[in-house]
Amino acid sequence: MKLTFxxxxxxxxxxxxxxxxxxxxxxxxxVELRGPDGLVxxxxxxxISRYHESPATVEKFFQSVDATRLSFDDVPGSxxxxxxxxxxxxxxxxxxxxxxxxxxxxxxxxxxxxxxxLKFRENHHVTSFSIGIDTPEVIRKKVxxxxxxxxxxxxxxxPGEREIMAALREVxxxxxxxxxANEGWKTKEEALERLEWLAQDPLIQFVEQRMPQATPVKDLxxxxxxxxxxxxxxxxxxxxxxxxxxxxCFHGVNVKLVKTxxxxxxxxxLKAARDAGLKTMIGxxxxxxxxxxxxxxxxxxxxxxxxxGNILTTNDPYAGVTSKGGILSFQNAVAKTGLRVTRIAAPPxxxxxxxxxxxxx
Numbered sequence: 001m002k003l004t005f006x007x008x009x010x011x012x013x014x015x016x017x018x019x020x021x022x023x024x025x026x027x028x029x030x031v032e033l034r035g036p037d038g039l040v041x042x043x044x045x046x047x048i049s050r051y052h053e054s055p056a057t058v059e060k061f062f063q064s065v066d067a068t069r070l071s072f073d074d075v076p077g078s079x080x081x082x083x084x085x086x087x088x089x090x091x092x093x094x095x096x097x098x099x100x101x102x103x104x105x106x107x108x109x110x111x112x113x114x115x116x117x118l119k120f121r122e123n124h125h126v127t128s129f130s131i132g133i134d135t136p137e138v139i140r141k142k143v144x145x146x147x148x149x150x151x152x153x154x155x156x157x158x159p160g161e162r163e164i165m166a167a168l169r170e171v172x173x174x175x176x177x178x179x180x181a182n183e184g185w186k187t188k189e190e191a192l193e194r195l196e197w198l199a200q201d202p203l204i205q206f207v208e209q210r211m212p213q214a215t216p217v218k219d220l221x222x223x224x225x226x227x228x229x230x231x232x233x234x235x236x237x238x239x240x241x242x243x244x245x246x247x248x249c250f251h252g253v254n255v256k257l258v259k260t261x262x263x264x265x266x267x268x269x270l271k272a273a274r275d276a277g278l279k280t281m282i283g284x285x286x287x288x289x290x291x292x293x294x295x296x297x298x299x300x301x302x303x304x305x306x307x308x309g310n311i312l313t314t315n316d317p318y319a320g321v322t323s324k325g326g327i328l329s330f331q332n333a334v335a336k337t338g339l340r341v342t343r344i345a346a347p348p349x350x351x352x353x354x355x356x357x358x359x360x361x
Contacts, residue, residue: 001034001070003031003062004032004034005031007030026285026313028046028288029047030042031062033067041099043094044294045091046291046309048091048258048285058089058095061092070100075100076264078096090258093262094260094261098290111297112297118301125305128304129308130155130312131146133157136166143172151205156179156194165201176205178208180209185211191210199228207232217248232253232281239269240268243273255270255282256285257282270298281304282304286313288310288316293330293339293341317343
């Protein structure tokens, strides 16, 4: 097996702001696995700075991988090897897991959703469209631009969030809204006050990660007991090992592939949550259609979907799942197996790591 990797720089259509910061550009790390027979699997890491990950840390992990230990014919064994290499590095492991499953699906002549026994229903899965924090004037423009999407997700957790919500409602008075505080409310009393305010709007579906991940369990349980709206965990739910905590403190969970370590771990995290009676959602970061399509393969395990990271950019170099009108579809995907993703732009210079490498080029 040969491993090559490179970066893609994604240009955002609008400045992206959440409670933790703003950006106009975002770099993702891509990886390709090529078997001795020429079969290729592609993967992507969209590293999250909150977890001290970056394109550089992803590439460092790729360089530590002995690609001869990886196989499209043994994805679980390959992941056991990767997980033993180093703790954390979830976005790097995510990229490699996706590439392994892409190759495995192609070898089996199946899409990944069929490889996992899930199927995929066309004209069924609805994704929300995310509106980042901005001035009321810009919020109104963003909401107008998102007119085709039936559900919106609004980032809050900063001063002026009431004005932000009011601006959204001026343009879209009747759309369902999902709210993401991104750990922006610091005390249980503050969070409850904000939840009671939001609950006055009957079209608010739920609120994501309303307080910091390190908030004491007693405070999270106190808030869950009093909340007038469903509460979903994001930063508090990484893998299925976090289930007990989240079942106590939340009504549902948001799984991100780069946070959980890929499609295999995402499958386990979503299934564990569903089995525990929690609502399930799959989310994303700023991503290309590689990661977004990977998430879409798990759509059948989700009550809610927020997989719009590719359409927030202007230069996605891949084509896979689409979301016209907010409806996920593989109907027009050229590729029929694996990830069902194809390259539509020439890649930048790649870096090879066929076995063990010591430094980045």
